[in-house]
Amino acid sequence: MDNDDGDMNTALMVDGNAVAGQLEQIFGRDMTMTVARCAGCARDAAMGALLAFIRGPGVVLRCPACQNSIARIVETPTAIYLEARGAAYLRMAPQP
Amino acid sequence: MAGLISRGFLGRRRPAEVEDRLPPGQYLVTDFPVLSAGPTPHTPLDQWSFTIDGLVKSPVSWSWDAFKKLATETYKVDISCVTKWTKLDTKWLGVSVDTLLEAVQVDPMGRFVMAYSDGGYTTNLPLAEMVKGQAFVAYQFDDKPLEPVHGGPARLVVPHLYFWKSAKWIRGLRLMERNQPGFWESLGYHIHGDPWKEERYSGD
Amino acid sequence: MVQPALEWQAGTVTAIRPETRQTKSFTFALPKWMAHRPGQHYDVRLTAPDGYRTERSYSIASPPEQVGELELSVELIPDGEVSPYLHDVLMLGDQLEMRGPIGGYFVWDVAIGGPLLLVGGGSGVVPLMAMLRHRAAKHATLPARLLYSSRSADDVIYRDELDSLAASDPTFALFYTFTREPPVGWTGYRRRIDGAMLGEVIKPFDKRARVYVCGPTLLVEAVANALVQMELPIEQIRTERFGPTGT
Numbered sequence: 001m002d003n004d005d006g007d008m009n010t011a012l013m014v015d016g017n018a019v020a021g022q023l024e025q026i027f028g029r030d031m032t033m034t035v036a037r038c039a040g041c042a043r044d045a046a047m048g049a050l051l052a053f054i055r056g057p058g059v060v061l062r063c064p065a066c067q068n069s070i071a072r073i074v075e076t077p078t079a080i081y082l083e084a085r086g087a088a089y090l091r092m093a094p095q096p
Numbered sequence: 097m098a099g100l101i102s103r104g105f106l107g108r109r110r111p112a113e114v115e116d117r118l119p120p121g122q123y124l125v126t127d128f129p130v131l132s133a134g135p136t137p138h139t140p141l142d143q144w145s146f147t148i149d150g151l152v153k154s155p156v157s158w159s160w161d162a163f164k165k166l167a168t169e170t171y172k173v174d175i176s177c178v179t180k181w182t183k184l185d186t187k188w189l190g191v192s193v194d195t196l197l198e199a200v201q202v203d204p205m206g207r208f209v210m211a212y213s214d215g216g217y218t219t220n221l222p223l224a225e226m227v228k229g230q231a232f233v234a235y236q237f238d239d240k241p242l243e244p245v246h247g248g249p250a251r252l253v254v255p256h257l258y259f260w261k262s263a264k265w266i267r268g269l270r271l272m273e274r275n276q277p278g279f280w281e282s283l284g285y286h287i288h289g290d291p292w293k294e295e296r297y298s299g300d
Numbered sequence: 301m302v303q304p305a306l307e308w309q310a311g312t313v314t315a316i317r318p319e320t321r322q323t324k325s326f327t328f329a330l331p332k333w334m335a336h337r338p339g340q341h342y343d344v345r346l347t348a349p350d351g352y353r354t355e356r357s358y359s360i361a362s363p364p365e366q367v368g369e370l371e372l373s374v375e376l377i378p379d380g381e382v383s384p385y386l387h388d389v390l391m392l393g394d395q396l397e398m399r400g401p402i403g404g405y406f407v408w409d410v411a412i413g414g415p416l417l418l419v420g421g422g423s424g425v426v427p428l429m430a431m432l433r434h435r436a437a438k439h440a441t442l443p444a445r446l447l448y449s450s451r452s453a454d455d456v457i458y459r460d461e462l463d464s465l466a467a468s469d470p471t472f473a474l475f476y477t478f479t480r481e482p483p484v485g486w487t488g489y490r491r492r493i494d495g496a497m498l499g500e501v502i503k504p505f506d507k508r509a510r511v512y513v514c515g516p517t518l519l520v521e522a523v524a525n526a527l528v529q530m531e532l533p534i535e536q537i538r539t540e541r542f543g544p545t546g547t
Contacts, residue, residue: 048405107348
């Protein structure tokens with residue numbers, strides 16, 4: 001797509017880099033290089049490369065290949081929720 | 097930790113002249129923010145349908161052409177998003193859920209509704225809060241066809257609850273026996289979502 | 301080695317420099333500065349007296365060799381919430397809550413090697429500039445190219461520095477493209493980045509290129525798709541989407 005006036009929703013989309021700080025708070029380490037295997041299409045992607053929808057009530061991280069939801073994060077004043085049923089697994093280096 | 101107060105940062109507006117129309121903790125916006133959980137679906141209208149199923153005597157579906165022939169009403173309502181923005185006097189045209197329900201016979205056990213959308217989004221509501229003019233399926237906003245980024249071709253609008261309940265890209269309503277949590281309700285958001293009671297999160 | 305916990309700290313503004321009419325660079329002194337990797341960012345947080353809070357992420361413009369301080373370059377978004385505050389209210393000596401450095405995916409340093417192709421649009425050039433400044437500080441000679449898309453000549457951030465770098469470093473090549481108003485007499489690219497343009501710029505590097513793409517989401521999507529179509533191995537492409545263009 002070479003048109004800036006293309007779908008605003010796509011234009012607003014970012015990627016896992018945008019939630020890297022949030023993920024680091026949750027996991028205690030950088031997660032952008034962690035590989036997520038999509039439970040839907042079995043493709044691998046670094047979490048920094050996952051598509052991210054961040055402007056709503058929570059964050060939704062999606063597979064760049066099939067757009068399936070891989071993980072969701074909600075922060076409330078009293079809790080952080082993480083759901084990652086869309087990941088067959090997360091694969092990361094042993095603690096650096 | 098209290099954190100630093102940023103010198104000269106005033107945050108968002110709660111103007112005195114509309115103070116009584118803003119639910120607690122909300123701020124006034126005059127644009128129409130775009131928030132989504134996923135990419136914009138693009139179902140061609142000749143493949144679009146709207147269905148009422150679940151605990152009904154027999155499910156019913158409308159094609160886009162049939163849906164457009166249903167009686168419509170105009171609405172002017174205030175909408176509040178759980179992310180704290182409120183927009184006043186939004187104008188819509190759509191079909192009331194009352195009109196849609198005339199086409200089905202709801203089982204007495206069907207006291208709750210799961211609204212479901214293209215892209216997999218869901219949200220749950222009590223049936224009693226969708227009738228008597230409280231909810232509608234809109235396909236025009238501000239006298240123009242509803243844009244895809246705002247949920248077009250058609251979205252649910254339930255103005256008395258937080259706007260995450262007003263499912264974009266809606267494709268149907270499923271009548272159910274129990275109040276099962278939808279997409280955000282199953283991840284920390286309030287099962288009901290009344291902005292005037294500030295029911296943002298489960299446990300509120 | 302255990303990573304230090306990511307925590308908020310109060311950075312103090314020590315310098316403000318306009319780069320273009322829409323972009324300013326802010327230099328901060330941090331109580332707990334730590335060397336970052338080029339491409340990383342900091343999260344910035346504003347808190348209003350009533351407790352209202354909002355956060356944004358800004359890429360680090362300075363190289364880690366600029367020890368003890370941090371430079372962020374921020375584009376003014378006219379209807380924005382945070383960038384107007386930074387541009388119009390923040391003064392020397394003010395404090396800004398920030399945490400970082402953040403990110404391990406969109407990073408490059410000389411140890412990773414080249415040849416290096418950087419593709420940026422608008423403020424997407426900021427993390428790429430950190431990479432180039434780091435490369436220069438290390439006197440690296442691995443080949444590097446920057447393809448930088450801007451609306452007009454007035455919108456090119458770091459113009460003088462980039463032109464100087466291109467003039468003085470034979471291993472660095474610079475390509476501008478202008479999408480709205482090219483400079484008078486411009487004979488270079490004058491359109492949005494597309495496959496043909498990328499093909500020309502990447503030619504000497506061919507399939508060995510390590511590519512970093514940053515900027516508005518639609519630009520990143522278009523460039524990444526074109527690179528994949530050129531059969532560049534996907535492991536050699538790193539992307540960072542900034543969201544919508546500012547006006």
